[in-house]
Amino acid sequence: MEYLVPALGGFFLFIHLFFQFKWWIGLSKVNKRRKKLVKTEVGVSVIVCAHDEEENLKELIPLLLAQDYPNFEVIIVDDRSNDGTYDYLLGLKGSTPKLKMVRVDSSPNHVNGKKYGLTLGIKAAANDIVLLTDADCRPASDQWVAEMAKGFSSEKTQFVLGYSPYYTEKGFLNNFIQWETTITGINYLGSAGVGGAFMGVGRNLAYRKSFFLDNKGFNAHLKVTGGDDDLYVNAHANSKNTIAIVNPQALVYSHPKRSFGSYWVQKLRHLSVGKRYNAGDKINLGLWSFSQIGFWVTLLILALSNTQPYWALGVFLGREVLTLGLLSYFHRLTGHRFSYWALPVIDLFYGVYLLLVGGRATFAKRVTWT
Secondary structure, three states, X not given: OXXXXXXXXXXXXXXXXXXXXXXXXXXXXXXXXXXXXXXXXXXXEEEEEEOOOHHHHHHHHHHHHOOOOOOEEEEEEEEOOOOOHHHHHHHHHOOOOOEEEEEEOOOOOOOOHXXXXXXXXXXXXXXOEEEEEEOOEEEOOOOHHHHHHXXXXXXXXXXXXXXXXXXXXXXXXXXXXXXXXXXXXXXXXXXXXXXXXXXXXXXXXXXXXXXXXXXXXXXXXXXXXXXXXXXXXXXXXXXXXXXXXXXXXHOEEEOOOOOHXXXXXXXXXXXXXXXXXXXXXXXXXXXXXXXXXXXXXXXXXXXXXXXXXXXXXXXXXXXXXXXXXXXXXXXXXXXXXXXXXXXXXXXXXXXXHHXXXXXXXXXXXXXXXX
C-alpha cells in the first residue's frame, strides 16, 4: 500500500501529460497550417437557428451583414418563435438582399426541433459552404467569415472547426466556465491538429451542404436532444477532410450562464451526447476524465499521509506549471484569456465537475432542452 498510491498517482499524471503533449503538438500544427491558408471567395451561407431571439438578432444581424467578405448570405431560421422575431425579420427583408428568412411553424414529432430547423436552413442555402452560429453569439471581427472560408480553399475539406469562447465576467463561476471552455477547445482543436477530429461546436462550425445532404444530415440521431454539432462531426470528420481554425479574428463569443443551476443543465445536455460518440473517442475522453479524478484522489491521500506530503506538493506544482504553459500557449493563439488567480482551485473543481456532471450525463436516459 505504501507504494501503490504513489504508483497510481504517477499513472494518472502520465495520462494527463500524454494528452497535454498531444494537444500541444496538435495546436502547433493547426497554427502552422493556418499560416499557409490562402484567401478564397467561395460562396458562404451563414445560418442561425433562432427561437424567441428578437433582441439578440437585433445585435447579431448587423454584425453578420458587416462581414468583410465578397460572397455570402445570411439565413435566419425562425424556429417557432412567439416574440417579435418574425415581424422584425420581415421588416428587414426588402432592404437587406443578403438576408434570407426561413420560417418554421411546426416540426415533426420524430425530429428534434433544432435539427429540423437547421436542416431547412441548410437546404435553403444558395452556397455549398454553410457556416453556423447561434443567435446569442457575436463574431469577434468582420473577418470571421473570411477566416473560416479559408479552410475550404481545398476541395478535400468538408469540415472547418472554429473556437467560441465566452465573455469574461466577474466571479468564480465565470472563471470556471472560462477554464472548462478552454480545456474543451484545446482538446477538440488540438486533437483535430493531429488527425483525430471528434467534435465541433455549433457556435462556430462550417461544413459543405453537399456533404451534409449526401450523408443524410442528422438522420442518425434525429430524436436526440443536442448533438447537431458534435455528433454530426463525430460521425463524419476524419484526418483527411477536417481542419481547425485558431485565430483571434475567427472567434465567435457568447454570453455564459450566470447561475450554477443553469450551467448544470447546459453541461448535462452537452455531455449526455458523448455516450453516442465513436468507441475510440469515448475511450479517449474517458481516460482523460478518469486521469483528472484519479489524480486528485491519490494526491489528497498522499498529502494527508505522514510520509509523502512533499512528494505530493512537488507533483502538484509541476502539473500546474505545465498546465499553465499549455493554457498560455492556447491563449496566445486565440487572443482570448482569463484570470489564472484561482487556477489550482478551479483545476480541483474541474475534477469534481467531471465526476458529478460527467457521471450524471453518462447515465441519463433523457435530457430535455431548456
